[in-house]
Amino acid sequence: MLLDGAVETLDITPHLHRLAVERYEEVGTWLAEHGSSGWRIYPQGSFLLGTVVRPNTKTGEYDIDLVCRLPLSRESVTQEWLKQRVGDQLTAYLIWKKEQRQTDGPKDLEPRRRCWTLGYPGFHLDVLPTIPDTDHPPTGILLTDKNLWKWQHSNPIGYAAWFQGQSDLSRRIEEKRHANVAHVPVWRARSTLQRVVQILKWHSMLVFAKDIDNRPPSILITTLAGRAYSGESDLFTAVRNVLAGMTDFIEKRNDKWWVPNPAHKEENFTDKWNEYPERREAFLGWYDQIATTIGDLARMESKGLDVVATRLSEAFDRDPVLHSYERYAARMSMATNLRMGTTGALSPIVTGPRKREHVFHGQHSVARP
Incomplete structure (x- = not known):
């Protein structure tokens, strides 16, 4: 209950989600209406998976990923042309927003390795x-990638279907939108697996706060x-069992580390480990640590x-843990106004994240895949 209550505070707010x-939907509709026939947005x-966690960065920005699929064959286009085609439409969208004097548009548009990024508050x-x-x-x-010559494989729709099957959660809502712009699910309640993923991602963000690349x-x-x-x-049991078994699914294929996309076996989620061994470490x-x-x-x-x-606050953000503790204690009719004593017991007057820096050296305490 402490874990669940703590990670719940990291959910995106309904207002910001909306x-x-x-x-x-506005950007997707623009692309679907102003691009060529058959552009699909999802x-x-x-x-899509319902595993959003509030970033622990200075800006604290969430990101929402939009796939823009053009009905073209790989023989008819280059990666560079495809990237620029979509970028041109996004640039036209920004110009239109400014001409309409609408203040809710993106503040900037930046090219990234595989995508274009629109910045909002x-x-x-x-x-x-x-x-x-x-x-x-x-x-x-097939994805564009400015650093790679070959087209990159993926299957977000198939992956989402696999994940929903694993978590046994498939709620959907329908809204009015352009026929070629798929909806973003609203998760009224998180499944146990969604919460497990949020907890793991939360801990990872804290540990690597100063080492984003790794x-x-x-x-x-x-x-x-x-x-x-x-x-x-049970959430805690699920976290324990997932941690006990997750490294069993890291494979070694022809001397290369491999974790395949369950929906697309040719996509390897550990491809960078083979190029940068320090990322596996x-x-x-x-x-x-976790x-x-x-x-x-x-x-x-x-x-x-x-x-x-x-103990929980030593590994995770203290504030969410404290919030969960106070709420849980109140339910149990326990005193919540504790003080920090010589034993280091939790106190509501102590705030701010408390986490250990990661150090990768020596022998690891668990069997290595």
Whole structure:
């Protein structure tokens, strides 16, 4: 309950979620109406999966990912042309917003490695130019990548269907929008697996706050958690079991580390490990930390709520843990105005994140894949 209550505070607010979805739909509608016939727009990533976690950055910006699929064959276009085609439409959208004197438009448009990014207060919208992958119908896509010569494979729709099947949650709502702009789901309640993924992502963001380049990709954590999840309904049990089994799904193929996309076996979520070995070590170091934390908590069942909350706050943000602690204590009719004593017990007057820096050296405490 402490974990669930703490991670719940990191959910995106209904107001900001609604605002992000409105901007997604407006941009998507512009692309669908002003691009060529057959352009299709749909979301991908944490907004689609329901695993959004508030970033612990100075700006604290969420990101919502938009796939823009053009009905073209790979033989008829280049990656550079595709990227620029979508960028031109987004530029036209910005010009139109300014001409209409509308103040709710994006503040900027930036090209990234695979996408275009529209910046808004509190969040940014990543627009990913793609074409159909005819070798993997009906939902496979090919991505642009300025650093790679070959087209990159992906399948966000298939992945979302797999994840929803794993979490046994498939709620949907329907809204009015352009026929070629798919909706963003609104998750009224999180499944256990969604919460597990949020907890893992939250911890990862804290550990790698000063080392973004080596932070494990969200899609890698989500995939390993989804593969290891066995349908547990109790959140803490689910986290323990997922951590116990998630590294079993890291493969070695022809001397290359491999975690395949469950919806597209040719996409490897650990491809960067083979190019940058330090990123695998970073992942294993993070895994050690959170596995140790959860193991410590499991042995504290009879130690008292304040002791458990204090240990939890050492690995996660203190404020969300404190908020959860106070709410849980109030439910149990317990005193909540504790003081920080010589034992280091949790106190509501102590705020701010408290986390350990990650250090990757020496022997790891768990078996290595």
